[in-house]
Each structure stands twice: as structure tokens, then as C-alpha cells.
Amino acid sequence: MKLILTADVPNLGAPGDIVEVKDGYGRNYLLPRKMAVAATRGAEKQVASIQRAQKARAIKDLGHAKEVAGQLKELTVTVKAKAAGDSGRLFGSVTAADVVKAVQAAGGPALDRRAVDVPSQIKSVGTHQVTVRIHPEVTTELDIEVAPTS
Missing domain, CATH: 3.10.430.100 (Ribosomal protein L9, C-terminal domain)
Structure with a gap:
């Protein structure tokens, strides 16, 4: 099953990543918890904007993370x-x-x-x-x- 992550999932990926997971894991865990959405053509187009926003936040967050x-x-x-x-x-x-x-x-x-x-x-x-x-x-x-x- 091809999914686009909407949240950080340990050992799988970050928001905006397109991942291939087993059907049961996607249907029973990721989708009900709103951690991912199905990868459609329209959703894949939005991935670029999600990743751009994530990178803009990550640069600021890295310095703050080191401070924490x-x-x-x-x-x-x-x-x-x-x-x-x-x-x-x-x-x-x-x-x-x-x-x-x-x-x-x-x-x-x-x-x-x-x-x-x-x-x-x-x-x-x-x-x-x-x-x-x-x-x-x-x-x-x-x-x-x-x-x-x-």
C-alpha cells in the first residue's frame, strides 16, 4: 500500500514522505490514527509543498532542539x-x-x-x-x- 505520511512515524519516515507499507499496517494503524493518507495523484502533488514547509521549520527547530x-x-x-x-x-x-x-x-x-x-x-x-x-x-x-x- 502506497501512503503519504502526515506525521513523524519512528523507523518509517517524516511528514510528506511517500512510503510503501503492508496493507494491514496502513489500514489498521496509520490511516485510523491520521498518520498517513492514501497516495493519489492529487495528494502526491501536495507533497512538495508539505516538504518545503517542513524544511523551513526544521532549520529553525534544529537550533531550538540543541538548546532543549x-x-x-x-x-x-x-x-x-x-x-x-x-x-x-x-x-x-x-x-x-x-x-x-x-x-x-x-x-x-x-x-x-x-x-x-x-x-x-x-x-x-x-x-x-x-x-x-x-x-x-x-x-x-x-x-x-x-x-x-x-
């Missing part, structure tokens, strides 16, 4: 875990949404939870590292401290 990455490097982020056992093992796990809330509480910039990659489930108290994709060309590592609530 610098802000994140300076932050000390503490995530309060809901509950933990005596051995420091959590009864749940820390999610990307929890990390985003903790960054904002620490005075950091507003992030999209989909831009935060938690490497594996964080299920213990201590220091962990997550990856934040701020821009297609800018990613940064963020150290978070997971602490139990008293």
Missing part, C-alpha cells in the same frame, strides 16, 4: 514511584509519561511522551538512563532517579 538538549543535560530528574518493596523492586513500572511529568516538575521543557524511549521496563529504584528524541538529528540521554514515595 542542553537544558535536559542540566536537569536532575526524580521520578516518584507509586510503591516499592523492601528490596527496592517496584510494584509497577516507570513509563515514558511518568518521565515527561517528572521533567516538567523539575522545570524542564514540555516533551512528547512518544519522544521518550524507556530502554526496558524500569522496575527498580535507582538511577536509570532514557533516550529523548527531540529532533530527527538531535537525541540526548537523560539520567533519571527513581525514588519510592514515602
Whole structure:
């Protein structure tokens, strides 16, 4: 199935890219979530204008993305875990949404939870590292401290 992306899709492409995907992925995931539109002749003509606008924004965003990455490097982020056992093992796990809330509480910039990659489930108290994709060309590592609530 040939589609034109309208949103950034990890490991697939950016808005305005024309991609070939399997029918089920396009019909059941990309199209219902408005992340893509069917590639018709009329829609393909609009791709050039979408990509021009994207490039104009990307030049401005790259400098801003590096600035945000610098802000994140300076932050000390503490995530309060809901509950933990005596051995420091959590009864749940820390999610990307929890990390985003903790960054904002620490005075950091507003992030999209989909831009935060938690490497594996964080299920213990201590220091962990997550990856934040701020821009297609800018990613940064963020150290978070997971602490139990008293």
C-alpha cells in the first residue's frame, strides 16, 4: 500500500514522505490514527509543498532542539514511584509519561511522551538512563532517579 505520511512515524519516515507499507499496517494503524493518507495523484502533488514547509521549520527547530538538549543535560530528574518493596523492586513500572511529568516538575521543557524511549521496563529504584528524541538529528540521554514515595 502506497501512503503519504502526515506525521513523524519512528523507523518509517517524516511528514510528506511517500512510503510503501503492508496493507494491514496502513489500514489498521496509520490511516485510523491520521498518520498517513492514501497516495493519489492529487495528494502526491501536495507533497512538495508539505516538504518545503517542513524544511523551513526544521532549520529553525534544529537550533531550538540543541538548546532543549542542553537544558535536559542540566536537569536532575526524580521520578516518584507509586510503591516499592523492601528490596527496592517496584510494584509497577516507570513509563515514558511518568518521565515527561517528572521533567516538567523539575522545570524542564514540555516533551512528547512518544519522544521518550524507556530502554526496558524500569522496575527498580535507582538511577536509570532514557533516550529523548527531540529532533530527527538531535537525541540526548537523560539520567533519571527513581525514588519510592514515602
